Amino acid sequence: MNIDKGRMYRVSAVAEMLDVSLSTVYRAVESGDLPVLRFGKAMRVPGQALANWLDKRITVASAQGGEA
Incomplete structure (x- = not known):
C-alpha cells in the first residue's frame, strides 16, 4: 500500500484502502x-x-503474534 504522506484522505477512502x-x-x-x-x-x-x-x-499485531 502506497500512502502519500503529504496528501489528505477522506474517511471513506481510508476505509476503502484498508478494506474495512x-x-x-x-x-x-x-x-x-x-x-x-x-x-x-x-x-x-x-x-x-x-x-x-x-x-x-503493524507493530502491535507483530508483538501479539509473537507471544502466541
Missing part, C-alpha cells in the same frame, strides 16, 4: 488513535497520520 468498514475508521478517530483535521462537518486524515497509525498497528 467506515465504522472501524470512525472508531479509530473517536478514540483518538487516528488524528484527523476537521473542516466544518468534513474530516480529512493526513497521510502522515495514517502512515503512523498503520505502523503502530
Whole structure:
C-alpha cells in the first residue's frame, strides 16, 4: 500500500484502502488513535497520520503474534 504522506484522505477512502468498514475508521478517530483535521462537518486524515497509525498497528499485531 502506497500512502502519500503529504496528501489528505477522506474517511471513506481510508476505509476503502484498508478494506474495512467506515465504522472501524470512525472508531479509530473517536478514540483518538487516528488524528484527523476537521473542516466544518468534513474530516480529512493526513497521510502522515495514517502512515503512523498503520505502523503502530503493524507493530502491535507483530508483538501479539509473537507471544502466541
